[in-house]
Amino acid sequence: MPVKLIVAAGNWESKQVKSTFTVFADEVILVAKDRSKQIYELPTGARHVRVVATPKTDNYWETKVALVVASNGTVSPETGFAPWVTVTKASGATGGAILITVRVSRFRDVTGTVRDLLKVVPGTPGTGRTGGAPAKPELVATYGKWPPDDLDIHPLLRVHSIDVANPVKPGGILNFKASAVAVDANSVVLELAGVKAPRLFGVVWPDAVPRKLGALPTPFFIYIRQTGGQDRKNVFVSGGVKGPYPYNFDYAERCLFESQHYSETPITMRKGWMLRAKGVPYQVARSGAKVVTVFPVADSDDSVSYGVLSNFDEMGRLLAELQAVMFWMVGSSAPPRTVGKTAIAAYSSANGTLVGWLNSNGASTFLKDNISAVYFLDPPGVGDCVDAGLLLRRRLGTDKRVRLYSARDDSRFFPAYRRLIGLKATDPLPAMPFLRGADDNKISLALFPLSSWVETFKEFGMNAFAQGQKWQYWDAHHLVPATVITHALSDHSVAGRDV
Amino acid sequence: MGELTFLLGVDGGADAFYGLAKKFFTAAAATVIDAPAVGQTLEGVLKHLSTLKTEQKVINLVSHVNGFAAMACPVTLADQRGGRRTMTIDDLNDAVAAKVLAPPSPTVVTAKTRVVIYGCDVGRVMGFLVRLSTLLGSPGELLAPTRQGMFHFDGTNVVYRQAQTWSVVRKELLLPAGGTAPVVGWTKFRETFVAEAVEKFGANAIGTGRSIDVEELKRKLMTIASTATTTIGPTYFLEKGINIHPVPGESTKDAARRVAPRSNTDLVTSPAASLEAVDDTSLVTTISGADAFATNPDESAFAFSIVVLAKMIDVPVVIAENDGYRRITSSPARAPSPGPKPMGGGATTGGDPSGPDAFAEDLRAVLDELLADGAPQAEIDAILAAVPQGDATSDIVTDVPDAPPVPDDLASLALPPEVVT
Numbered sequence: 001m002p003v004k005l006i007v008a009a010g011n012w013e014s015k016q017v018k019s020t021f022t023v024f025a026d027e028v029i030l031v032a033k034d035r036s037k038q039i040y041e042l043p044t045g046a047r048h049v050r051v052v053a054t055p056k057t058d059n060y061w062e063t064k065v066a067l068v069v070a071s072n073g074t075v076s077p078e079t080g081f082a083p084w085v086t087v088t089k090a091s092g093a094t095g096g097a098i099l100i101t102v103r104v105s106r107f108r109d110v111t112g113t114v115r116d117l118l119k120v121v122p123g124t125p126g127t128g129r130t131g132g133a134p135a136k137p138e139l140v141a142t143y144g145k146w147p148p149d150d151l152d153i154h155p156l157l158r159v160h161s162i163d164v165a166n167p168v169k170p171g172g173i174l175n176f177k178a179s180a181v182a183v184d185a186n187s188v189v190l191e192l193a194g195v196k197a198p199r200l201f202g203v204v205w206p207d208a209v210p211r212k213l214g215a216l217p218t219p220f221f222i223y224i225r226q227t228g229g230q231d232r233k234n235v236f237v238s239g240g241v242k243g244p245y246p247y248n249f250d251y252a253e254r255c256l257f258e259s260q261h262y263s264e265t266p267i268t269m270r271k272g273w274m275l276r277a278k279g280v281p282y283q284v285a286r287s288g289a290k291v292v293t294v295f296p297v298a299d300s301d302d303s304v305s306y307g308v309l310s311n312f313d314e315m316g317r318l319l320a321e322l323q324a325v326m327f328w329m330v331g332s333s334a335p336p337r338t339v340g341k342t343a344i345a346a347y348s349s350a351n352g353t354l355v356g357w358l359n360s361n362g363a364s365t366f367l368k369d370n371i372s373a374v375y376f377l378d379p380p381g382v383g384d385c386v387d388a389g390l391l392l393r394r395r396l397g398t399d400k401r402v403r404l405y406s407a408r409d410d411s412r413f414f415p416a417y418r419r420l421i422g423l424k425a426t427d428p429l430p431a432m433p434f435l436r437g438a439d440d441n442k443i444s445l446a447l448f449p450l451s452s453w454v455e456t457f458k459e460f461g462m463n464a465f466a467q468g469q470k471w472q473y474w475d476a477h478h479l480v481p482a483t484v485i486t487h488a489l490s491d492h493s494v495a496g497r498d499v
Numbered sequence: 500m501g502e503l504t505f506l507l508g509v510d511g512g513a514d515a516f517y518g519l520a521k522k523f524f525t526a527a528a529a530t531v532i533d534a535p536a537v538g539q540t541l542e543g544v545l546k547h548l549s550t551l552k553t554e555q556k557v558i559n560l561v562s563h564v565n566g567f568a569a570m571a572c573p574v575t576l577a578d579q580r581g582g583r584r585t586m587t588i589d590d591l592n593d594a595v596a597a598k599v600l601a602p603p604s605p606t607v608v609t610a611k612t613r614v615v616i617y618g619c620d621v622g623r624v625m626g627f628l629v630r631l632s633t634l635l636g637s638p639g640e641l642l643a644p645t646r647q648g649m650f651h652f653d654g655t656n657v658v659y660r661q662a663q664t665w666s667v668v669r670k671e672l673l674l675p676a677g678g679t680a681p682v683v684g685w686t687k688f689r690e691t692f693v694a695e696a697v698e699k700f701g702a703n704a705i706g707t708g709r710s711i712d713v714e715e716l717k718r719k720l721m722t723i724a725s726t727a728t729t730t731i732g733p734t735y736f737l738e739k740g741i742n743i744h745p746v747p748g749e750s751t752k753d754a755a756r757r758v759a760p761r762s763n764t765d766l767v768t769s770p771a772a773s774l775e776a777v778d779d780t781s782l783v784t785t786i787s788g789a790d791a792f793a794t795n796p797d798e799s800a801f802a803f804s805i806v807v808l809a810k811m812i813d814v815p816v817v818i819a820e821n822d823g824y825r826r827i828t829s830s831p832a833r834a835p836s837p838g839p840k841p842m843g844g845g846a847t848t849g850g851d852p853s854g855p856d857a858f859a860e861d862l863r864a865v866l867d868e869l870l871a872d873g874a875p876q877a878e879i880d881a882i883l884a885a886v887p888q889g890d891a892t893s894d895i896v897t898d899v900p901d902a903p904p905v906p907d908d909l910a911s912l913a914l915p916p917e918v919v920t
Contacts, residue, residue: 001872004865008858010887017891034861057892088885092872097865099882106895132915195897227905273915305902314896349905356903380906470916 001095003073005030005040009053009063009102012324012335017055017104024050042069042098049075051085053102058194061108067100075100083328105325106318107190107201111151114189114200117252119147132273133250141271142263153183153204153260153281160267160460161286162483164490167435167446174433174448174456176267176483183285184208187260188329190322191246197307199246202256202295203326204281209290211327217340218323219291219499221489222315223280225259226348228300245299255297266482267460269467276478278347280485287489291343291499294322306350310357316342316366341499342366343373343401345488347481351379355388362395373401373498375488378480382406383416389443390419401442401498405484407476409449421445435487441495446484450476502529503555505547507539507562507572519650520561520617523657529559541586541600541634542575548603548636557613558638564619566647566666566739566805567761567786568627574634575599585742591630600634608636610829615818616643617659620779622825623764629827637829645764645780646823647809648816649731659816661823662809664779665720666739666763667695669804670792673738674729689724692736692806696720700777715774723810734810741786741803755791755801763805773889779807780822820864822856862886 009019021038023030025046033039042049049067065085066078075098077085088099121136123129139146160176169175185206191199205211209218231254245251254274262279263271270276284293298306308314319339327335346354354374361367374392376385382404389402404420406413409432417429421438430436433452436445453476457464464471491497504524506517517534524531532547544560563571569585574594583590594600602608614635621627622643632641646661673681673688681688697720701713727734741761745754762785786803794800812823820826866879 001868004869006862006865006882008886011891013891014887015889015891015893016887034858034865036858036861038858039861039865059892059895059897086885088882090866090869090874090878090882092869092874094872095869096874097869097882099885101885101887194895227902229905302905303901307902308896308899310899310902311896314899317894352906353902472916 001092002041002044003095004033004097005042005049006097006099007038007040007051007053007102008099009055009104011060011104011106012321012328013337014101017053017057017060019053019055019060019102019104021054021102022052024048042075048078049100051100051102053104055104060104060106061191061193063102063104065100065102080331083331083333086333103328105328106193106321107325108193109188109325109329110191110200111188113247114252114256115148115151117247117249118257120249121146122249134253134272134275138272138275139253142275142277143261144264148257151187151189151202151257151260153185153187155180155182156262156264156282158265159262159279159282159286160265160483161283161486164287164487167487168433168452172431172433172452172455173459174452174483176456176460178265178267181282181285183281185281185285186326186330187281188326189256190325192318195308197245197299197304198296198309199299200251200256200297201322202260202297203322204260204284204293204295205326206285206290206292209292211330211332211335213332213334215327215332215336217336217338218319219289219340220319220342221284221289221291221293221499222309222342222344223259223278223293223295223485224306224309224344224346224350224354225255225278225295225298226350227302227305227353228255228298229302229305230349231255232300245301246297251297251300255300256295259295262482266479267457267462269457269462269464269469270475276482278478278482280481283483283485284489286486288491289489289497289499291489292323292326294319306353310353310360312357312361312364312366312371316364316370339370341372342370343375343489343499344371345375345377345481345485346379347377348477349380351376351385352381355381355384358388358392367392368396372399373403373488375485376402376404376406377484378405378407378477382408382413386416386420393442398439398442401495403444403446403488403498405444405446405448405480405488407447407449407453407473407480409447409451417445417447437492437495441492444487444492446487448476448480448484452476453479502527502557502559504529504531504559504561505539505544506531506534507544507560507570509534509536509538516563516618516650517561519652519657523650523659524559524561526656537579538572538584540573540576540579541594541631545600545603545635548607549601551604551607553607554609555607555612557615558608558635559615559617561617562621564621565741566620566807567741567763568621568624569742570616570618570621582744583742588624588627588630591627591634595630595633602634602636605636608638610639612638612640614638614641616641617648618644619647620645620664620763623780624762625765625825625827628825632827632829640826640828642818642820642824642826644816644823645825646812647737647807649811651731651811660811660813661816662811664807664809665696665700666779666784666805666807667692667699668784668786668790669695669806670790672794672802672804673736673806679729685728689721689727692808693717693720693724696808700782712774716777719774720808724808727808732811733813734808737807737809739805739807743791743801743803750799751801752791752793752798755803756788758786758788758791758803760785760787773893819860821860 007021009017023040025043030040047069052064054062065081067075068078069075075087084103086101090097129135157180158178159181160178163175166175185204187204190201259278261277263277324335379385393400421436433448510517521531569587572586573579573583574586574590622645647664648661650657651660675682697717701716723734727736743755762783764783791801794802
């Protein structure tokens with residue numbers, strides 16, 4: 001009786017993913033022996049087997065695996081394929097059966113593809129891009145070199161980080177200290193199959209979050225940058241951008257790379273206008289939180305935007321799937337069955353998105369069990385964010401963390417600021433700038449207006465106006481997300497860490 | 500030569516099972532052998548076969564089944580005369596051991612003969628099939644349904660269909676004598692039945708360790724039950740029982756109490772892979788004398804009640820080793836049969852050969868062969884356990900509402916003040 005090769009495909013939970021299979025033995029395609037084309041006969045003497053599992057659904061990517069057949073007939077994955085395939089065998093007196101279970105994922109690694117997108121800056125060399133979109137000279141001036149060699153988060157020698165215990169100094173100056181920061185992490189970009197958005201997910205996985213058998217559920221921090229529709233008018237239209245979402249330069253640079261990197265340090269003069277590096281991984285590292293940061297890349301069509309992330313339970317499933325594929329990528333075949341606590345930060349217009357999500361996912365298990373904190377980073381709609389945050393705590397308990405960091409010192413927002421930290425309508429707000437905690441530090445409110453940033457830069461020898469830059473609110477607007485995440489993810493007095 | 504079909508019973512009351520079956524097979528150009536007025540016996544079938552001179556390709560046996568591996572056809576005429584109405588695995592055991600029945604000629608029932616049982620779920624009990632096959636002269640194949648079956652007039656033709664079922668052993672008859680609805684009324688009965696079924700099948704679902712939502716199971720069964728009555732239709736209730744045979748001098752109560760435990764299926768070794776698979780095929784129902792109850796105040800009459808909620812699977816039944824049929828062979832397996840094709844269109848076709856259960860069927864065949872080749876059961880079980888189950892796409896969300904409009908107060912829309920002069 002010949003040895004039967006049986007092939008099947010499943011996801012990280014060992015749930016079936018119906019697929020078509022192509023099976024090679026020593027590079028010869030085998031002919032299936034059954035109706036579903038999943039059962040083959042292993043030719044006598046075959047030494048190598050390759051299996052291509054092509055899911056019949058658009059929601060999973062194809063997986064190719066290679067296996068080696070030992071002289072005693074044992075079939076095992078070739079080096080590097082072990083997490084992507086399992087082998088189970090049964091032997092009779094004259095024959096046997098070998099089940100090859102191929103793991104397929106909703107995510108695939110596209111790090112190299114995205115890195116390559118950064119190599120060619122749109123537009124005509126030597127001329128600027130319209131609308132303030134960064135051309136190559138500005139990119140070089142900001143990041144030191146362009147294009148980058150890779151998407152790694154390289155060490156920086158002098159990064160200014162806010163002093164989380166004493167964020168404000170006398171004189172209305174924000175308290176920053178400079179030091180070297182090394183983000184010991186694996187930085188990759190994954191593509192999600194079968195959705196309108198988000199198609200791309202930047203992932204920065206610190207070495208301090210182990211990927212090994214018995215690892216605890218992974219804590220996540222999701223950074224939601226501003227929605228992309230605004231970029232269409234001033235950025236995406238300029239310079240002859242090529243390629244639809246998500247594979248063009250501006251999605252790779254503006255919507256991902258810019259969030260993940262710094263121009264040396266956040267306390268530095270901008271080199272242009274649109275390019276405002278946020279350095280989120282550096283802030284996470286400086287906070288001391290052992291958390292994986294995820295950077296979804298939205299479609300610049302605002303009606304699509306962050307797509308399926310609007311469903312929190314789907315967000316949870318995606319993080320679990322992402323966790324699994326990240327474990328497989330380092331050779332660990334047993335990811336945790338669930339994910340850990342998750343914090344979500346939204347910046348600028350994305351705060352409206354986050355508020356919508358919070359208000360429409362009241363029954364979400366992932367919101368109830370996993371989402372432990374929401375961070376509103378200089379939201380336009382302060383009141384909506386405050387109300388959504390307070391409602392979250394009322395519905396799901398006061399251990400949910402709500403932190404709002406604002407640069408808006410317009411008095412029309414003051415009532416909302418007061419509501420957040422439990423002040424009466426007649427109570428005065430602290431003198432700006434300030435950062436106040438409430439309810440055992442499970443609530444934070446920071447108000448860092450433009451004036452505080454101007455004074456802070458002066459302390460470090462940078463006078464924006466003297467140096468020809470007419471700073472306005474928008475400068476403070478970008479500096480908030482570039483600095484305050486260090487505080488949000490820090491170990492808060494009494495409250496402890498959010499994730 | 501057409502197929503040879505034996506109707507093993509006759510209709511009584513409102514039951515039209517055999518009448519519809521006769522129309523089905525007649526339309527398919529089969530030779531139909533009616534049952535005697537008192538019903539057919541296995542002995543009668545064998546006697547008819549003994550009159551034939553040529554090899555039979557397909558022999559169909561159409562019979563009611565009580566759901567606990569008992570076809571409504573006594574083994575012998577003597578049994579029938581003695582009041583027996585069914586043929587159980589014990590009866591077949593006795594018949595094989597006693598050699599009371601002469602097998603048909605090996606030139607009539609051969610290694611190329613396929614015997615197909617039409618009716619209900621007798622295929623769930625392998626031992627029954629093995630013994631029946633032996634008594635029928637070890638045909639090349641014997642196929643028997645693992646689900647409840649029915650003949651159904653679809654408006655144009657009579658078609659053969661199977662049903663997904665959920666059985667609950669109860670201690671009250673579904674309908675009171677002469678009644679057309681449960682004593683508590685259909686609405687209350689449905690609620691009670693579904694609650695009992697969810698308790699039984701939901702526990703089994705949870706025990707599989709898979710993400711089967713008991714609330715979802717409840718909603719599903721309530722939906723199915725909501726239109727079900729005892730009238731055979733897209734959904735329906737059916738009551739099955741066990742015959743009680745007092746020996747001389749024995750009370751009906753004592754005879755009922757000594758009914759040995761019996762199950763409606765072999766031991767189920769693979770857990771239900773999904774909510775869809777949670778039904779009678781993935782959970783063993785066992786009854787015993789303790790389940791009997793008095794049907795009158797003086798306890799002179801006893802009965803068993805297995806109430807079955809059924810949902811018709813309105814697709815043609817493929818007569819092959821699959822989700823709805825079990826096959827035993829005494830010769831190399833043959834290609835799947837499409838079953839008889841009624842003239843006039845509609846009805847039975849071969850179905851999709853690469854349908855959702857094709858892999859499971861073919862895998863099972865490979866593993867059965869390997870098991871016969873001496874592979875350890877543990878290794879077979881390991882392969883079965885390693886095969887991905889369920890549907891990884893079932894929970895995926897891809898369609899979400901459009902995102903809300905974005906406010907105008909946006910950084911990227913603002914041009915640098917150095918430029919705007």
